[in-house]
Amino acid sequence: MEKLIREVRTLKIYAGVLTVMCFLFFFLAFKNGSNEHFKEIDVERINIVEKDGTLKMVISNKERQHPGLVNHKALKPREREAGLIFFNSIGDECGGLVYDGNEKESGMVYSVDQRNTDQVMQLQYFEAAGKDKNRVYGLKLWDRPDDFPLEKIIKFEDSLKKLNDPAASKKAYAKLREEGKLTNERFFAGKTADGDVGIFIRDTKGKVRLKLYVDKNNQTHIESLDDNGKPIK
Template sequence: MDESQEIARVKRQLRQTRILIGGMFAVVVTGGVILATGGTAVAGGDGKARFEEIDVQRINVLEADGKPRMVLANKAKSPGVIIDGQDLGNAGQRAGIAFYNGEGDEAGGLGTDSGVVDGTKQAHGMLAFDQHKQDQTLVLQYAQNGTARSVGLRVQDRPEAGMTEYVREWKRIEQMPPGPEKDAAIADLKKRYPSPQRVFIGKEPDKASAVTLADGKGIPRIVLRVGANGDPRIQFMDADGKVTRTIKG
C-alpha cells in the first residue's frame, strides 16, 4: 500500500468515527437513552432512566430538600432508626423497606427474613407503621420458631415521649452491672414508657384463631377463640387478668 492509499484509509476511518460519535450524541439528546460512564447511569433529555433489570444493594428515595422518604436495602446496607436527625441504632440488621415522614423520621417499614438457627426453622415478616417519633403502633406480622407460628394484626399503645429520650435512658441502663439496681431501673423505665398491646387478631402458636382486646395496661379483658379442634368460646377477664366468665359455643 503506497502513501496515498494509506492517507485515504485513515481519512475514511476518521469520517466513520465522526459519524458514529455524532449518531450516538443525537440518540442521547433526542431519544432520552442512558449512557453508562464509569458505572454511572446518566439520564437523557426527559430526566428518566429506564432499565429492564437492575442489581442493587440500596435505593434511597429522597425529597427535593434531601430528606429521605423511603429506603430499600439489603441487610448490610440497611439504615439505622433515624428520629430527630439522630441514629438510634439497628443499622445493618433489617433487610427490607424503611418509611420516613416529612420530617425525615422513620415512620414504619416492611421486612422479612428466614433461616435455620441451631437446627430450628425460624421466619418472620412484618409491615409496621409508627407513632409520630415513636415505635410501631400498627403491625401486620408473621413469626415462626420451629413448629410454633403466630400470625396476625397487632395494635400497640406507645408513650407520648419520643423514642430519642427512651433510647438514651435505655443505653444508660445497659451500661449498669447486673443486679437489683439494674433490674429496678429497667422496671422503672417500662413503667414510665408503657407500650401495652391493645388488640390482637390472628392465629396463635397453639393454632387457635383469636381476637384479644386488652385494657390500657395490656391486660386482656375479652378473648374470642376458636380452637384448632373447632371449639369456640368467649372469655371475660377482670383487671388482674383472671377469667370471670366463659361463654362456650
C-alpha cells in the same frame, strides 16, 4: 508571531469542541422529562429522596440496611433485615417492611410507627422450624405515651446498659410502667402459637381482658377476665 496565532487558533478550536461536548453531555444526561428504562437491574440499596435531599425511603439488602433516623440523626449501627424503611419529613423513621427466612425460622413484618416513637401497628408473621412450628401471624396494636418519645427511650436504655445492674434495671422499668411511660400491647387478631384463632383485647396496663377465639380442637370460647387474669362469670 505566526506560531502564536496558530496556537491561539488551536486553543479556540479545542475550547469550542470541549464546550459542545459538555453541552451534549449535560443535555443528554439531565434533559427534562427523560426517563431511563431498564429491563433488569441488580442493586444493594436505593435511597428515595426529595429535591432538597430529605430521605424518604430506603430499599436495601440486609448488609446495607439503614439503622433508622431520629430528628434527622442516624441511630447507632445495628443488624436489620432486608426490606423497605420509611421516613417522614421531620427526619424520623415512621415504619417499614422487613422479612427473612432460613432453615430455623422465618418471618415478615409490616410496621406503622407513631410520630416521635416506635411502632403502634404491625402485620406480622413468625414461624419457627420443628415439628410444632410455633407459627404466629396477625394484626397487633400497641399504646405508646406521647411524653416519652423514642429519643428518651434510647437514652434510658443506654444508661441502663452502662449500669450493667439487672436489679436496678428491673426497678427502673417498674417505675416507668407505674408512671405509664412504657408501651402496652392492646390488641391482637390472628393465630397464636397455641393454635388459637381469634381476637385478644388488653386493658391500658397490657393485661388480657377479653378473648374471642376458636381453639385447635374447633371449640369456641368467649372469655372475660379481671385485672388479675381470672375469668369473670
